[in-house]
Amino acid sequence: MSEPIVVYGFETSNNMKVRVALGYKGLSYSFQTINPGDRAEILRLSGQYLTPVLVHGENVTFDSSAILRYLDVHFESTPKLYGGSVQEQWAIEDWELFGRKVLADPMMAVVHTKISGGVVSDELKSRCQDEFHAAVEHIVLHMEGREWLVGGHWLTASLKRSRT
Ligand SMILES: N[C@@H](CCC(=O)N[C@@H](CS)C(=O)NCC(=O)O)C(=O)O
Known part of the structure; x- marks a missing residue:
């Protein structure tokens, strides 16, 4: 069984993008809403300030596009985000x-x-x-x-x- 997936963020387009991709791939995840005025947890997890941040077991990824690529590589039997050719x-x-x-x-x-x-x-x-x-x-x-x-x-x- 795969490690749990947690997305840290708040309701913005880049966070939606990652959540839509997780839904498209049928992957279960939990969403941790952060306070946009307090970036301490995001900084501690990922060494930078912006969301979304994806935590998958011990792997931490930030930037919505990087996260989408991570999901395609790590969950290769799920529908692809980056095409078939x-x-x-x-x-x-x-x-x-x-x-x-x-x-x-x-x-x-x-x-x-x-x-x-x-x-x-x-x-x-x-x-x-x-x-x-x-x-x-x-x-x-x-x-x-x-x-x-x-x-x-x-x-x-x-x-x-x-x-x-
Ligand atoms: N290139 C990044 C941009 C991330 C970004 O701009 N995140 C916004 C939310 S969508 C953020 O955390 N902004 C800081 C704020 O609104 O205080 C990505 O695609 O994830």
């Missing part, structure tokens, strides 16, 4: 970059302004809204007629099997 993996990496940069930048501009005590001006808000809207539209257009951004054949096939 080189082409799919490249496409997934491109979308991953898009998510971290184009999609996240407008939100992070607001978050970082607030955290550093700045004022989110109407001009900044409006620019971020426009950029975020354009990023979402790009995804919506790509999704036309598709179930997944990339691939999804494995899951679709296994879902069909479990329904018959």
Whole structure:
């Protein structure tokens, strides 16, 4: 039996990303909600400040993308997160970059302004809204007629099997 998996974090997109991946892979885990104002436990566990942090037995991993890769390597019989071919993996990496940069930048501009005590001006808000809207539209257009951004054949096939 595998060691228990514990995710430390709070309700944010990077934490959701890891939890969605664990659900997709069907892996049981517990979630430890931390107080964003007190990073002592996160620092003690992982030597840095940001969440999510994944603890699997004696292994500790931080950074949502690193955690997803860790899960693919350590639980290889579960549905893959990084595709079934080189082409799919490249496409997934491109979308991953898009998510971290184009999609996240407008939100992070607001978050970082607030955290550093700045004022989110109407001009900044409006620019971020426009950029975020354009990023979402790009995804919506790509999704036309598709179930997944990339691939999804494995899951679709296994879902069909479990329904018959
Ligand atoms: N590259 C990291 C970024 C982690 C990150 O920015 N974590 C946020 C939550 S999503 C955090 O802990 N922020 C500090 C705070 O909000 O006080 C990842 O993908 O996990």
